[in-house]
Amino acid sequence: MGLLSKKDTKLITDPLADNNPITIQVLGICSALAITAELKASIVMGIAVLFVLGVGNVVISLMRNIIPSKIRIIVQLIVVASLVIIVDQVLKAFAFELSKTLSVFIGLIITNCIIMGRFEAFALGNGPWKSFLDGIGNALGYAVILIIVGFFRELLGSGTLLGIPVLGDPIEQTGVYSIGYENNGFMLMPPMALIIVGLIIWVQRSRNKALIED
Amino acid sequence: MAINTEKNSYTILFAVAMVVVVGSLLAFTASSLRANIDENQRIEKQQNILYAMGVNGNEGTGDITFVSTAEVADAFATNVEEQLVLEFKDGKIINTLSREDFLKSKAEGAGKEPYLVDIKKEQAKAKSGKSRFLPLFKGTQNGETVYVAPIRGKGLWDAIWGYVALDKDMVVKGAFFDHAGETPGLGANIKQRYFMDDFYGEQLIDKSGTFKGIKVAKGNNDPKNEIKDDYEVDALAGATITGDGVSAMIKNDLKLYLPFFQSL
Numbered sequence: 001m002g003l004l005s006k007k008d009t010k011l012i013t014d015p016l017a018d019n020n021p022i023t024i025q026v027l028g029i030c031s032a033l034a035i036t037a038e039l040k041a042s043i044v045m046g047i048a049v050l051f052v053l054g055v056g057n058v059v060i061s062l063m064r065n066i067i068p069s070k071i072r073i074i075v076q077l078i079v080v081a082s083l084v085i086i087v088d089q090v091l092k093a094f095a096f097e098l099s100k101t102l103s104v105f106i107g108l109i110i111t112n113c114i115i116m117g118r119f120e121a122f123a124l125g126n127g128p129w130k131s132f133l134d135g136i137g138n139a140l141g142y143a144v145i146l147i148i149v150g151f152f153r154e155l156l157g158s159g160t161l162l163g164i165p166v167l168g169d170p171i172e173q174t175g176v177y178s179i180g181y182e183n184n185g186f187m188l189m190p191p192m193a194l195i196i197v198g199l200i201i202w203v204q205r206s207r208n209k210a211l212i213e214d
Numbered sequence: 215m216a217i218n219t220e221k222n223s224y225t226i227l228f229a230v231a232m233v234v235v236v237g238s239l240l241a242f243t244a245s246s247l248r249a250n251i252d253e254n255q256r257i258e259k260q261q262n263i264l265y266a267m268g269v270n271g272n273e274g275t276g277d278i279t280f281v282s283t284a285e286v287a288d289a290f291a292t293n294v295e296e297q298l299v300l301e302f303k304d305g306k307i308i309n310t311l312s313r314e315d316f317l318k319s320k321a322e323g324a325g326k327e328p329y330l331v332d333i334k335k336e337q338a339k340a341k342s343g344k345s346r347f348l349p350l351f352k353g354t355q356n357g358e359t360v361y362v363a364p365i366r367g368k369g370l371w372d373a374i375w376g377y378v379a380l381d382k383d384m385v386v387k388g389a390f391f392d393h394a395g396e397t398p399g400l401g402a403n404i405k406q407r408y409f410m411d412d413f414y415g416e417q418l419i420d421k422s423g424t425f426k427g428i429k430v431a432k433g434n435n436d437p438k439n440e441i442k443d444d445y446e447v448d449a450l451a452g453a454t455i456t457g458d459g460v461s462a463m464i465k466n467d468l469k470l471y472l473p474f475f476q477s478l
């Protein structure tokens with residue numbers, strides 16, 4: 001890693017596991033529950049957050065010395081909201097199909113606590129390059145959890161992955177459905193996402209005892 | 215360079231500057247992209263109407279392929295034989311306008327292509343006691359005349375809308391639904407082929423001519439949707455409110471067209 005120093009590398013790798021935004025910092029839970037019913041939505045949301053958090057962190061970091069601390073939360077909110085709206089408008093004008101897929105995520109990105117959380121906790125106190133890496137790292141950590149949850153929810157809830165049936169046809173009774181297997185409709189409900197996130201947290205903390213709080 | 219960012223005067227100045235900068239940036243983006251966005255939305259409306267009519271590029275059983283953006287204008291001109299606008303008030307159709315009449319009309323919401331009629335505004339007009347316009351697009355499917363009607367309602371989070379093709383007996387010959395912000399994997403599935411295709415062949419009126427609508431029903435004993443005269447299609451798991459929204463918009467909006475179909 002010639003480009004990144006050891007410290008910089010840690011900024012990206014830490015949030016993937018030991019300082020994961022969802023399972024350790026417990027940020028961004030709402031969107032992790034809302035849109036993980038299928039794998040494709042999880043991946044799209046991961047990419048969208050990656051973009052917004054990377055750019056937003058840099059913008060906030062560049063402005064960190066001139067933002068009045070009394071209104072910093074409002075300033076952060078304005079930065080992220082206008083970023084998202086501009087991207088949305090550009091996509092609507094030049095990539096209409098893509099913008100239709102993304103439209104549902106716009107609101108979820110603006111209110112995503114990971115974004116505000118990283119602005120507050122990191123970008124306000126660090127330089128642009130470090131903030132960019134921190135943004136990318138946290139967004140990747142977020143995406144990893146979303147994809148894991150989306151994978152299990154779509155597979156067990158609908159019997160498909162990325163919309164492709166992998167377990168057979170439930171109506172025609174082929175594949176595993178012919179031996180009496182049924183899709184678990186409950187997997188499509190948000191509570192099951194919370195339970196899966198809980199299971200991930202359990203597995204992660206039992207493997208690394210240092211993560212267990214008193 | 216040390217600025218005292220704690221001072222009240224600085225805070226206010228910063229806030230004002232920020233609002234001006236962000237405001238003009240957003241206004242600039244929105245107005246400079248307006249034309250492109252309107253054009254995209256216009257094309258989308260044509261594609262959706264044609265899709266409901268059965269003019270689309272669908273090949274397999276799962277894909278939704280519209281007429282391509284390059285061909286849509288021609289396809290719309292050839293396949294939509296007639297655009298009608300019904301003026302509706304107090305449960306009656308008081309006027310039927312042709313496309314030419316509608317383009318010339320000076321009435322509120324008129325004076326444009328019938329397919330560009332804003333259903334949301336028309337619904338608001340009806341609510342405030344005024345007459346509303348009901349666009350209808352006539353075409354042919356397998357040698358039979360079909361009429362495509364737009365519908366609009368509320369889902370769980372935001373608006374849902376669609377286009378339904380009906381034959382002269384108000385039997386569904388095609389349906390297209392879309393939404394602004396339903397949950398991916400749940401309510402957003404009203405846009406999936408398997409849901410939209412279920413509507414094909416469903417009836418809206420019973421033998422005596424009473425309007426029944428089509429209910430998106432849970433616990434329906436017909437998951438393959440082979441029974442076409444039960445006024446029901448199978449609901450989507452986990453999307454009760456979106457499904458109810460679909461039932462409601464079919465009931466509320468298509469019912470208005472009943473006098474037209476009875477007069478055929």
